[in-house]
Amino acid sequence: MPASPTHVVIVGGGPGGYEAGLVAAQLGAEVTLVDSDGVGGSAVLTDCVPSKTLIATAELMTDVAGARELAVSLGESADSTGPVTVDLARVNARVKQLARDQSDDIGRRLEKEGVRVLRGRGRLDGPDGVLVTTADGEERLAADAVLLATGAAPRTTPEARPDGERILTWEQVYDLTELPEHLIVVGSGVTGAEFASAYLALGVEVTLVSSRDRVLPGEDADAAAVLEEVLTRRGMHVLGRSRMAAVARDGDTVTVTLTDGRTVQGSHCILAVGSVPNTAGLGLDSAGIDTDDGGFVVVDRVSRTSARGVYAAGDCTGVLMLASVAAMQGRIAMWHFLGDAVSPLDLKKVSSNVFTAPEIATVGWSQQAVDRGEIQANQVTLPLAGNARAKMQGVRDGFVKLFCRPATGIVVGGVVVAPRASELIHPVSIAVAQSMTADQLAQAFTVYPSISGSVAEAARRLHRV
Template sequence: MTDKVVIIGGGPGGYESALVASQLGAEVTVVDTDGIGGSAVLTDCVPSKTLIATAELMTDVAGAAELGVNFHDQEGDLATAVSVDLGRVNRRVMQLAADQSADIARRLAKEDVQVVRGRGRLDGPGRVTVSLEGEDDRSLEADAILVATGAAPRTLPSAQPDGERILTWEQVYDLTEVPTELIVVGSGVTGAEFASAYLALGIPVTLVSSRDRVLPGEDADASLVLEEVSKRRGMKVLSQSRMESVTRDGEVVTVTLTDGRSIQGSHCILALGSVPNTAGLGLEEAGVVLKDGGFVNVDRVSRTSARGVYAAGDCTGVLMLASVAAMQGRIAMWHFLGDKVSPLDLKKVSSNVFTAPEIATVGWSQQAVDAGEITAEVVMLPLSGNARAKMQGVHDGFVKLFCRPGTGIIVGGVVVGPRASELIHPVSIAVAESLTADQVAQAFTVYPSMSGSVAEAARRLHHI
């Protein structure tokens, strides 16, 4: 008898699990509300990183003179400014997002995954009711249900987005005019990425941070580099400044702080965190335990407290990364359908902050080492001494490795610099496969290359 799987949500946790379930012979239905790909493809990861790709080009152009490249206008005079067509940029962003969504939908169709457009909710054991616009509800039977409904931008009663000048990160792509002064509230990953991107696009940016540093959850040395570079490039960073309200009067947006100060700009992006999309899904009625904030409680193989019900992605609050959502979904289906499965190990997850410079991390952190959670030797090697970095005009950034004393096994790392998201991969492999610093050091690297700094840092961890 063929197992029936119903997946609520078409984001990475949903569509990746659907592909695995179909591959293993299940009959799979995805109940999708907002479009295949979910927020990761349509309003978050793909759009934001496409915007950032344009910002990266602007950053490269800004440093071209150091490499001996000059730009001239039509009259032959030296060009003095580079501008961005934000409307054109955002049209490209949304087209790429739509194209990616369509590619995923075609892949699901090719693998015989049925997609139902509607809003799903659990309705008793092994049953999902789908509300269809303009039609009667549809009932789907399931041997297993996966909840992958994601999360939405958090807002506050005192800071309500209007979609025009006070914006969540999902609304910025409707902008056609370039902000004259942008205020970003929130210095976590989302806030830091947008602040860095719009600064690179030539827009004056003020970043409001309630903590003592930007990216308080990231490596402190990495945060320091980013903050120094951002300030050098003209960003205003207001540390230990908590937002009380955001209001709009015509074309002016005012952010009022709890200490009485206020900042004015033409636009404001709210980066205040996320809330899970778990309301109205019938979860608690079905016996699914929710954690504080409404996140679904899951174990390391994505099981909830209700038999036959799994959950994956941002709605679980485990680690809000598309890669983690996808892996949680795959693990759920491998587990349910009896395939080989390893529980989710967050210490092997690599992540990246797409700022300028980028910050990539994997494994154990400096904070954990300092707190005594793990004993590790640490080497930090600035990129400024790397030959390839010098050629490319890269002055900021570093490679940091953590290894266990005695065994020399690499247990974590941080990379700060251009394309750190690519450079972290050899460190990620080392962590995943428990490679020693000597093994990493003895692997050949290209000369000159940025990756040479990873090998050099490993060599400095060698013990006779």
């Protein structure tokens, strides 16, 4: 008599959830994915896909701003209608349509692979079941394994409540139909820096309120310094060591009050002050699942929670809030539970990118870790100003930085600051993931001229350092 199929229930349809569903189905499990807001989650519908679509328009505007240096004149002829402008209503319509299209694509893939998608809100009913509230009532799903992938939401405070019109979270900006006259961005982490950079490129006056002494306090200090210099050169007002106390609206004016009593006035404000996990009402106590002080679900490196048979992936774990990490956590969870080959999550092999102008991409061990003595490493930093392709494209700002172990020359980390750094970091990511030496990285052919040639050149400079 054939064995009954293994039942896997996934709560949350973001990257951690839908990628886990695809893996589980591939390995022969019967999979139900419970989703309340749309397949793809916030990554597809309100965060990564929308923000990077908006940034794609901003990137084009950045290129346009540098056109004169490349001997191109725009909007300056006698019969010209004026300078290049942005229609924000059309931009945001495109943003939302692309997000819906991507969600639909994922939904079709899940359906093709046999994953049942159940629209509703799920909560644990012990470690072996999920109660789902749907439009038709309540249904209990028995499960051999449960994966929680419920994500996180923008953090707000009683002193700074979004109204969805002029005081906004990063999920609410896509309803704007006109460019703000003066945008205040509160928070200089990745999200704040990306929106500040994007709207600056779109022609908006931007003030960035940073509680730290520099933008991107969690990123490579040299990279952050380059970005801040570029942003201020382009006209952004950066208020360092300035902590927000309150945000208030009076008609068309938004006032941000700082803890030292100063005020900043603008037409709109984006709050980018962190995230909180979507774990309330999830029934964690009923299954005996541990959370940390921030409410994030505690998991190990194969995505297990403290309850047997219950896994968690993505932003609700707070491990590293990237869509790529969420997806890998979800895959690892299913590989582990269903007995496939699996390697525990290794954060030292995760590549990440800040989609500012220029972009900042990183992988592996950081400068901060080297400076603290957590790892011994040789390093080299190669400015892009000497790269032939960069000169052709009018690129002056940025660099390639590589780290390698002193005795073996194995590449253990890198930073790229450049246009499209998200693409340029890939050879460094491969070197880190495969424990390649700097010599091996250097000896791979690159195209001449190319900005990626600076990666190979930096590796060559690490020979016998």
